[in-house]
Amino acid sequence: MSAPSPTVSDADVNTTNTGTGGYATVDTPNGPFTVVADDSERVLASGWTDDPAYLSALIHRSLRPESLQRSETLGKLTDAVSAYYAGEVEAPSRVEVVQLSGGTFLNKAWDALRLVEPGRPVTYTEFAERAGEPAAVRAAATACARNAAALFVPCHRVKRSDGSLGGFRYGLETKKWLLDFEAPAGD
DSSP: OOOOOOEEOGGGSOOSOOSEEEEEEEEETTEEEEEEEOTTSOEEEEESOSOHHHHHTTSOTTTOOSEEEEOSOOTHHHHHHHHHHTTOTTGGGGSOEEOOOSSHHHHHHHHHHTTSOTTOOEEHHHHHHHTTOTTOHHHHHHHHHHOSBTTTSOGGGEEOTTSOOOOOTTOHHHHHHHHHHHSOTTO
16 A cells, blocks of 8 residues: 555644635536635545535645535546546545644544554544554544544544444444455455
C-alpha cells in the first residue's frame, strides 16, 4: 500500500474561509456519495448523501467555504471514489484531505486512520495505540465520530473490541457493506 496523504494539521493550514468550494456526487451501491473540496482539490468533507449542506456543516468553520458550486466531477477526487467501487480500495488514500479539530489528537488519529489497510479493520483500542495514545480509546471513538471525510479517512475500518461494528454516521448497513467489500477473498 502506498503511503496515504496525511491529514493537514492545524498549524499547516491558513485558517480563513476559502471562498468558493466545489462538490460533486457519485452514484454508488450504497447510495449517492458526495465530495466537498476546496479550490486546491483537497477533500474537506465526504459521505453517503446528496446533501452538500449537510457535509459543509461538518467542516471546521475556518475551512468551510463561503459558498459551494456543483460540478459533475471533481477530477481525481471523484475518480478515487469510482476507483474504490471498481475494486481499487486503496484509491481514496492517495487523495489529500484537510480537516481541523482545534486539538492535536484528532489530527494524529485521522492520520492513523488513513494507515488502516483495507480488509484489516482494527479495534478502537488498536486505533488509539496507532494514534500514539494507547489510553485514549474514547478519544479514538470521538475521532471516528468527528471525521468529516468518510471513505478518504476510513473510520469504517474501526470496530469494537468484541468484533461488533460500533457506530457509523452513514449507518451500520453501509459500514458492514464496506468491510465486506474490502475483505480479502475467502474471508
